[in-house]
Amino acid sequence: MRTTSQWDIVCTVDDLVPESGIAVWTPEGPVAIFYIPHRLPALFAISHTDPFSGANVLARGITGDLKGxxxxxxxxxxxxxxxxxxxxxxxxxxxxxxxxxxxxxxAVRLEVSKAKTLVEAA
Structure with missing residues (x-):
């Protein structure tokens, strides 16, 4: 079975905070988007849910660089x-x-499953 995807707009570049993250809501769950302008690529997206606590907090974490x-x-x-x-x-x-x-x-676009559509940005 093939999974198809689409690129949904989840926020704008004006919503981003350099060296920090924001949380957006998708049908696949909360996603943390990080903007690190001095790196290429400058945008990163991971699950917003901390697997150790189950809390949606990763977008509020401190960004940094470990071993490059x-x-x-x-x-x-x-x-x-x-x-x-x-x-x-x-x-x-x-x-x-x-x-x-x-x-x-x-526009900041996030790849999500095509069967699902963007619900709202948080």
Whole structure:
């Protein structure tokens, strides 16, 4: 079975905060979008849900760089998640979902399943 996808607009570049994240709501669940303008690519998207607590908080984490890789530290228990792969650096058995995200003019687009449509941006 093939899964098809589409690129939904979830926010605009004006909604983004440099070196930080914002949360958007999709039919697939909450997603954290991070804007790190000094990196290429500058946009990253991962699940907003912290797998250790179950709370939707990852967009509020502190971004940084560990061993040359962009990361976010969970604001609750401080685990670091690689923004490219979703891998938890402190626990190899834990990974958050990553999403493809791109800037289209001023629109930020997120790849979601085609059967689902954008509900709202948070």
């Amino acid at each position: 890789e962009p990361v976010v530290a969970s604001p609750l228990y401080k685990q670091h998640f690689n923004l490219v792969t979703g891998q938890c650096l402190e626990d190899d058995s834990v990974k958050v979902r990553t999403y493809r995200v791109l800037l289209d003019g001023k």
